[in-house]
Amino acid sequence: MRILVVGGGGREHALCWKLAQGKDVEKIYCGPGNAGIANVAENVAIQVDDLDALAEFAESNGVDLTVVGPEVPLCSGIADLFMSRGLRVFGPTQAAAMLEGSKKFSKEFMRRNNIPTAEAASFADEEAARKYVSAKIAGNPGVVVKADGLAAGKGVVVATSEREALDAVSECFSGAFGDAGANVLVEELLIGEEASILALTDGNTIIPLASSQDHKRALDGDLGPNTGGMGAYSPAPVVTDELMSEINEKVLNPFLQGVNNEGMDYRGIIYAGIMVTNAGPKVLEFNVRFGDPETQAVLARLDGDLADIMLKTSEKRLSEVTLEWSAEPAVCVVMAAGGYPGAYEKGKVISGIDDAERTGAVVFHAGTKNDGGKIVTSGGRVLGITTKGRDIREAAANAYAAVEKISWDGAQYRGDIAHRAIGI
Numbered sequence: 167m168r169i170l171v172v173g174g175g176g177r178e179h180a181l182c183w184k185l186a187q188g189k190d191v192e193k194i195y196c197g198p199g200n201a202g203i204a205n206v207a208e209n210v211a212i213q214v215d216d217l218d219a220l221a222e223f224a225e226s227n228g229v230d231l232t233v234v235g236p237e238v239p240l241c242s243g244i245a246d247l248f249m250s251r252g253l254r255v256f257g258p259t260q261a262a263a264m265l266e267g268s269k270k271f272s273k274e275f276m277r278r279n280n281i282p283t284a285e286a287a288s289f290a291d292e293e294a295a296r297k298y299v300s301a302k303i304a305g306n307p308g309v310v311v312k313a314d315g316l317a318a319g320k321g322v323v324v325a326t327s328e329r330e331a332l333d334a335v336s337e338c339f340s341g342a343f344g345d346a347g348a349n350v351l352v353e354e355l356l357i358g359e360e361a362s363i364l365a366l367t368d369g370n371t372i373i374p375l376a377s378s379q380d381h382k383r384a385l386d387g388d389l390g391p392n393t394g395g396m397g398a399y400s401p402a403p404v405v406t407d408e409l410m411s412e413i414n415e416k417v418l419n420p421f422l423q424g425v426n427n428e429g430m431d432y433r434g435i436i437y438a439g440i441m442v443t444n445a446g447p448k449v450l451e452f453n454v455r456f457g458d459p460e461t462q463a464v465l466a467r468l469d470g471d472l473a474d475i476m477l478k479t480s481e482k483r484l485s486e487v488t489l490e491w492s493a494e495p496a497v498c499v500v501m502a503a504g505g506y507p508g509a510y511e512k513g514k515v516i517s518g519i520d521d522a523e524r525t526g527a528v529v530f531h532a533g534t535k536n537d538g539g540k541i542v543t544s545g546g547r548v549l550g551i552t553t554k555g556r557d558i559r560e561a562a563a564n565a566y567a568a569v570e571k572i573s574w575d576g577a578q579y580r581g582d583i584a585h586r587a588i589g590i
Contacts, residue, residue, distance in 0.1 A: 167473055170224050171196040171207065172214050173235025176532035176550040177458035181233060182207040183528065184465045188473030195227065201541050202531025214239050217247050224253050231256060231477050237455050241267035241316060254480045258454050262430035266454045269314050269351045276449060279424035281417055283449045286353040288314065292339040295350050299331045308355040313338045315346030322392065324355065356450065358443040359586065361402045362460045365418055366475065368433045368484040372422045374414065376467055376491050377405035378460040379586065384507060386582045393507045394547055397583030399497045399558060400463040404442055413440060413447050433480050459498045462530050462550045466496040494554040497561040499569050499583050503533070504576025506546035511576065514543040518572040527553045527568035543574060558587040
């Protein structure tokens, strides 16, 4: 089997790494890839938004399956294009990708299909949004202000004061997020513990993956600005068997029914960000692709042939799949460039990756490139150091032992990944 993976981050490195273990996999390409992906796949100099070039590459190189990592090409219709050319693709169509591409659309989908979520209102007018915020925040712990469209992981502010919320509304309408901020969603602030639930679906069957939990804040103690994710671990103890049954009943099964009722062609992964509240699980957001860095921790625990699983999903044969998981928990610690998630420098030489891997860790590259034989930083989130252990505490200790082997000028990371699970 010849596979093309679209993307070039830590998520895509984890996908290539796991796909390469498939018994029938002959060749993996990745566009555009990164320095670490080059160890398990052939990097192809095609950007994720060049859909025609990707399709032409797949056709001319006999690619049997294309796996789409990021949301942008999915929301631009890459799955539709590939299917129109008779190419197998793992990822939902453009219409279904609106579940991530528009927060308003996603919220309305949840309402139509009785999926529990936060109360929210959408606005195309700044003054109306400001009035709503002022009325809603009084007597409540806060509100969440979201730019409606894709904003590259930005455009979401958890505001605990009226001033903070109004500033967030103004930023959206200022054009800071381009067209993504032309509409603004204002949600109630849900209180509880978050969990990430990823599930495979082919439109007929839905199968959840092992649970995980992300750490979005930049600093220890869940402080500092939001990021794309500073670490993750799997499984998440908050997701008990009882809670997972409730998530299946109230979220995943209604999601599948809604996809069918609304005529969406969905063959890929659905990511439900869940807030575990006193009133039960509620959906914070839907994403139409694997999470990052949750994928690194989850795939480290998957006992099975991911290539075969994805191929069957693309062929609407997911009912033939049974997932098996390692009993050992996994922890992924993200190492980021100094200054991230704000301005940061690139081109810093990274040392110690080989030493870290000799400890047993898998070092997934996110923002790296090969510069004359040296691995240098080229993004905000640079590496995801992933390890397993007999329990969460040991998995985290193993991860940090590997992290200590790696260095570059300005490197930063959180020291408390998995703290909720191990009581740090």
